[in-house]
Amino acid sequence: MNSERKDSQIESSTDTAVGGEVLRVENLRKWYPLRKGFMETLLSKVEASVKAVDLVSFSLGKGEIFALAGESGSGKTTLGKLVLRLVEPTSGKIFFQGKDITELSQRELKPLRREMQIIFQDPFESLNPRMIIKEIIAEPLRVQHLAKTEEEVEERVKQVLTEVEVVPPEEFLYRFPHELSGGQRQRVAVARAFILNPSFVVADEPVSMLDVSIRAEIVNLMVDMVRKHSASIIFISHDLALAKHIADRIAIMYLGKVMELSTSENVVDLPLHPYTQALIAAVPIPDPESKRTKDVISGEIPSPVNPPSGCRFRTRCPYAHERCSTEEPPLVEVEKGHFVACHLYT
Amino acid sequence: MNALNPVFKVGDQIGEAIKTHDPKVSNSDVKERVSKLLETVGIEPSRANNYPHEFSGGMRQRALIAMALASDPSLVVADEPGTALDVIVQAQILRLMRDLKDKLGLSMILISHDLSIIAETCEKVAIMYAGRIVEYGNAVSIFKDPKHPYTQGLIKAFPSINGPRVRMTSIPGQPPDLLNPPSGCRFNPRCPYVMDVCKRVEPMLEEHGERGHTVSCHLYH
Numbered sequence: 001m002n003s004e005r006k007d008s009q010i011e012s013s014t015d016t017a018v019g020g021e022v023l024r025v026e027n028l029r030k031w032y033p034l035r036k037g038f039m040e041t042l043l044s045k046v047e048a049s050v051k052a053v054d055l056v057s058f059s060l061g062k063g064e065i066f067a068l069a070g071e072s073g074s075g076k077t078t079l080g081k082l083v084l085r086l087v088e089p090t091s092g093k094i095f096f097q098g099k100d101i102t103e104l105s106q107r108e109l110k111p112l113r114r115e116m117q118i119i120f121q122d123p124f125e126s127l128n129p130r131m132i133i134k135e136i137i138a139e140p141l142r143v144q145h146l147a148k149t150e151e152e153v154e155e156r157v158k159q160v161l162t163e164v165e166v167v168p169p170e171e172f173l174y175r176f177p178h179e180l181s182g183g184q185r186q187r188v189a190v191a192r193a194f195i196l197n198p199s200f201v202v203a204d205e206p207v208s209m210l211d212v213s214i215r216a217e218i219v220n221l222m223v224d225m226v227r228k229h230s231a232s233i234i235f236i237s238h239d240l241a242l243a244k245h246i247a248d249r250i251a252i253m254y255l256g257k258v259m260e261l262s263t264s265e266n267v268v269d270l271p272l273h274p275y276t277q278a279l280i281a282a283v284p285i286p287d288p289e290s291k292r293t294k295d296v297i298s299g300e301i302p303s304p305v306n307p308p309s310g311c312r313f314r315t316r317c318p319y320a321h322e323r324c325s326t327e328e329p330p331l332v333e334v335e336k337g338h339f340v341a342c343h344l345y346t
Numbered sequence: 347m348n349a350l351n352p353v354f355k356v357g358d359q360i361g362e363a364i365k366t367h368d369p370k371v372s373n374s375d376v377k378e379r380v381s382k383l384l385e386t387v388g389i390e391p392s393r394a395n396n397y398p399h400e401f402s403g404g405m406r407q408r409a410l411i412a413m414a415l416a417s418d419p420s421l422v423v424a425d426e427p428g429t430a431l432d433v434i435v436q437a438q439i440l441r442l443m444r445d446l447k448d449k450l451g452l453s454m455i456l457i458s459h460d461l462s463i464i465a466e467t468c469e470k471v472a473i474m475y476a477g478r479i480v481e482y483g484n485a486v487s488i489f490k491d492p493k494h495p496y497t498q499g500l501i502k503a504f505p506s507i508n509g510p511r512v513r514m515t516s517i518p519g520q521p522p523d524l525l526n527p528p529s530g531c532r533f534n535p536r537c538p539y540v541m542d543v544c545k546r547v548e549p550m551l552e553e554h555g556e557r558g559h560t561v562s563c564h565l566y567h
Contacts, residue, residue: 071434212459213500214520215503216503216505216516217516220514241504245505279434282433284460284463285462285506285508286461286489286506288466289489296437297434300403300435
């Protein structure tokens with residue numbers, strides 16, 4: 001329990017959020033229990049679980065673009081769903097606009113849902129193929145009873161479609177998702193997320209399914225929408241180059257833990273954690289003359305069922321020493337606003 | 347990721363590739379060659395008896411490379427070999443492929459949408475758009491001095507992890523509809539320099555600037 005107390009102490013200093021904070025999570029944890037067979041239940045030893053997110057704390061400022069980056073299996077999507085309570089946390093606390101929402105019932109959450117929205121990865125699957133664009137975008141309004149008349153619904157749908165540059169809106173209202181291109185579909189998903197004027201949006205790899213030639217315009221659209229609505233956004237991405245260009249701060253995750261957290265320039269240009277360094281060294285550079293010089297670390301991300309003891313990265317870390325296998329490094333501030341979980345700095 | 351058959355052992359699947367090309371090989375020889383192939387791609391030979399689900403993503407990709415090398419080819423076509431993998435594993439796989447290419451004297455065609463991977467791995471590049479090659483040349487020349495407006499747009503659309511934070515740029519419009527491709531130059535509806543001739547006449551791939559650097563665009567003819 002020692003490490004847990006340490007983590008919560010650090011939390012108070014993680015508040016680098018400027019202009020008030022929208023969201024704060026403290027020691028958030030999500031363990032998925034593994035289903036056991038009948039014989040195993042009889043002979044049951046230890047309960048096994050997938051430690052998807054393990055004691056994560058951070059806060060999100062008003063108007064901030066916060067990137068969660070890491071390899072697949074690092075827990076970034078689970079964390080994104082946890083903060084919206086789309087997945088129930090095993091333990092820990094979630095504060096939204098200063099209010100503890102961890103224990104709220106779904107009924108109590110409903111009015112707050114106006115303020116928190118999500119954009120999914122795949123615009124081919126996240127839009128119902130049997131609904132027309134107008135109904136897809138109007139659904140949040142109807143669920144929240146925010147439009148009195150049918151005219152008002154249509155007016156607001158048109159307005160938000162114009163904002164996301166699906167124009168002229170009249171031409172798209174009665175189309176089905178399959179009649180739209182991938183980029184247009186993701187614009188519709190952005191429109192659906194922003195029609196309620198939320199203060200907080202989670203975008204889960206929103207451009208990774210799109211053609212490279214149109215990724216930038218969707219990313220720019222999302223950044224513009226966030227700024228215009230003075231919303232905050234958690235941008236989940238495995239693409240560090242993209243994260244660097246759009247995010248204010250980046251958190252690097254590994255096996256359910258935040259390894260490093262700072263401004264995007266700090267994390268990408270002056271990474272401190274050996275994992276962040278390895279991750280950045282592995283990103284290919286679009287320049288044939290800059291041949292990769294640094295070595296690539298070996299191995300792959302271990303199973304989250306049985307993460308390594310101590311520091312989770314130690315099995316692949318070039319600087320691992322004895323202390324790393326016995327003691328888990330807490331996330332500490334080593335420079336102003338630069339948090340690292342590594343024994344090299346403590 | 348899904349290129350391996352889930353119900354056969356990895357070693358047997360590699361062995362199948364050997365036997366198809368050389369039916370007379372004895373079973374013990376096949377086994378030995380499979381072990382060697384696995385070693386070449388950096389997998390413990392004893393893992394030949396595992397099923398694909400017991401392999402991680404990177405190991406599966408390595409097994410596929412072993413399979414491609416089974417018949418001792420002189421040309422390997424790799425279709426998006428790193429796309430389904432995380433950056434670190436992707437870097438490992440690309441390094442392995444480069445090493446094998448040098449060691450075995452292979453030629454390789456790498457198909458990828460990711461220009462940064464191409465920049466790092468390839469010597470020559472052909473940029474395709476709507477079923478046509480629009481620019482072709484050596485990698486340095488293509489990346490340093492892109493001629494075709496599509497290549498220029500594509501290179502700009504790739505954020506580099508080095509360098510300052512900038513607003514990203516993209517190519518306006520949608521990828522083309524191949525059922526009904528635009529007349530003349532297929533890129534003309536999205537091109538910032540479009541002229542009248544572009545809508546009527548399809549440009550030919552012709553050499554421009556450096557030797558061996560060809561481009562199909564009316565701007566240069």
